[in-house]
Amino acid sequence: MKKEKGLLIVLSGPAGVGKGTVCSALRSKNTDIQYSVSATTRKPRAGEVDGVNYFFKSHDEFQTMIANDKLLEWAEYVGNFYGTPVDYVRETLDRGQDIILEIEVQGAMKVREAFPEGVFIFLMPPSLAELRKRIVGRGTETAEVIDARMTVAKEEIDLMKMYDYVVENDAVELAVNRIRSIVTAEHCKRVRLIEKYKELVEVE
Amino acid sequence: MKKEKGLLIVLSGPAGVGKGTVCSALRSKNTDIQYSVSATTRKPRAGEVDGVNYFFKSHDEFQTMIANDKLLEWAEYVGNFYGTPVDYVRETLDRGQDIILEIEVQGAMKVREAFPEGVFIFLMPPSLAELRKRIVGRGTETAEVIDARMTVAKEEIDLMKMYDYVVENDAVELAVNRIRSIVTAEHCKRVRLIEKYKELVEVE
Numbered sequence: 001m002k003k004e005k006g007l008l009i010v011l012s013g014p015a016g017v018g019k020g021t022v023c024s025a026l027r028s029k030n031t032d033i034q035y036s037v038s039a040t041t042r043k044p045r046a047g048e049v050d051g052v053n054y055f056f057k058s059h060d061e062f063q064t065m066i067a068n069d070k071l072l073e074w075a076e077y078v079g080n081f082y083g084t085p086v087d088y089v090r091e092t093l094d095r096g097q098d099i100i101l102e103i104e105v106q107g108a109m110k111v112r113e114a115f116p117e118g119v120f121i122f123l124m125p126p127s128l129a130e131l132r133k134r135i136v137g138r139g140t141e142t143a144e145v146i147d148a149r150m151t152v153a154k155e156e157i158d159l160m161k162m163y164d165y166v167v168e169n170d171a172v173e174l175a176v177n178r179i180r181s182i183v184t185a186e187h188c189k190r191v192r193l194i195e196k197y198k199e200l201v202e203v204e
Numbered sequence: 205m206k207k208e209k210g211l212l213i214v215l216s217g218p219a220g221v222g223k224g225t226v227c228s229a230l231r232s233k234n235t236d237i238q239y240s241v242s243a244t245t246r247k248p249r250a251g252e253v254d255g256v257n258y259f260f261k262s263h264d265e266f267q268t269m270i271a272n273d274k275l276l277e278w279a280e281y282v283g284n285f286y287g288t289p290v291d292y293v294r295e296t297l298d299r300g301q302d303i304i305l306e307i308e309v310q311g312a313m314k315v316r317e318a319f320p321e322g323v324f325i326f327l328m329p330p331s332l333a334e335l336r337k338r339i340v341g342r343g344t345e346t347a348e349v350i351d352a353r354m355t356v357a358k359e360e361i362d363l364m365k366m367y368d369y370v371v372e373n374d375a376v377e378l379a380v381n382r383i384r385s386i387v388t389a390e391h392c393k394r395v396r397l398i399e400k401y402k403e404l405v406e407v408e
Contacts, residue, residue: 121392122394157398160394160397160398161394161398163394164393164394165389165392165393165394166392166393166394166397166398167392177388178388178389178392180385181384181385181386181388181389181392182385182388182389182392184381184382184385184386184389185369185382185385185386185388185389185390186389188325188369188370188371188382188385188386189368189369189370190326190364190365190367190368190369190370193364193370194361194364194365194370
């Protein structure tokens with residue numbers, strides 16, 4: 001029988017929303033989800049281990065990876081390159097293990113092209129919820145403040161539409177529980193399971 | 205802002221799979237989910253309260269409900285009628301509260317026609333998992349036994365394809381947790397949330 005493949009979970013959202021914090025908290029809770037290891041041209045810091053914290057690469061090696069399509073997505077940040085090695089992701093999924101990528105919105109959209117079956121989670125800043133509460137509950141905010149917030153909210157909603165799920169990061173613990181629930185639910189999705197059982201009854 | 209509607213959750217599956225047990229366990233855990241109250245022509249038993257355990261109806265009243273399209277689905281069982289009053293379901297959903305229906309497969313398919321946006325969960329008997337394990341792990345079963353099991357499995361898979369989720373009832377506690385995760389995840393689905401936030405930014 002065909003082994004069920006792991007889930008590719010992509011956690012993304014606007015800068016500063018707390019992706020790293022949520023991802024770390026998720027990791028500390030749930031050992032069933034593998035954390036993707038990025039490739040980088042940045043030098044290792046004290047205690048960082050190659051293949052664990054990052055795959056440390058020279059600039060030449062990184063460029064070769066780009067040229068050979070070995071990176072799902074990549075970006076430059078303060079003179080260094082960061083990217084997601086596709087082989088590591090594929091090998092993890094093929095072992096039947098879930099893997100989570102914590103990346104920026106632009107990178108997430110590239111991953112979607114390569115893995116449309118992935119689970120794309122948009123981490124929403126709590127400010128939007130706050131905004132919502134304020135607008136609903138009162139009516140005291142100045143028009144300018146509301147305008148500025150509306151602009152941000154609109155931009156965020158525009159990104160949201162590319163995702164499968166929206167998780168509010170109102171509290172790290174709550175956000176982590178929602179993400180864990182999403183992973184459990186995705187494993188129960190009939191479309192993911194039907195092939196498994198189909199093969200079972202077609203064994204003979 | 206438009207209030208988010210509740211989720212209609214339909215728990216179904218083959219007879220004897222343990223829908224009632226799982227539903228009761230879910231109820232005892234999660235007070236956020238309303239349990240649908242069925243209409244019936246059966247006489248109340250000691251302690252049963254009208255509008256709580258059932259809506260108790262005469263045969264005439266029940267026939268009138270059928271004629272007036274007031275039942276989402278109904279069935280006859282040992283001379284009595286049982287059905288799901290649509291008003292009760294709609295009113296609960298409009299209040300923004302989730303409601304769960306525990307019904308037979310035929311009824312579930314009728315509910316799907318009226319509520320395509322519902323969350324349809326197929327509770328799978330553990331015997332299928334067992335079967336799977338046996339076929340994979342050994343090879344000692346007689347062909348006849350395997351045949352009979354395959355037939356059942358095939359029928360079940362045929363029903364499964366009408367559902368959104370498949371939950372294995374290997375243990376009540378596990379099944380309940382999976383269902384709770386599905387409900388949480390469904391509330392995080394972008395397609396359900398986007399309208400809410402769209403309306404928010406279009407307030408002005």
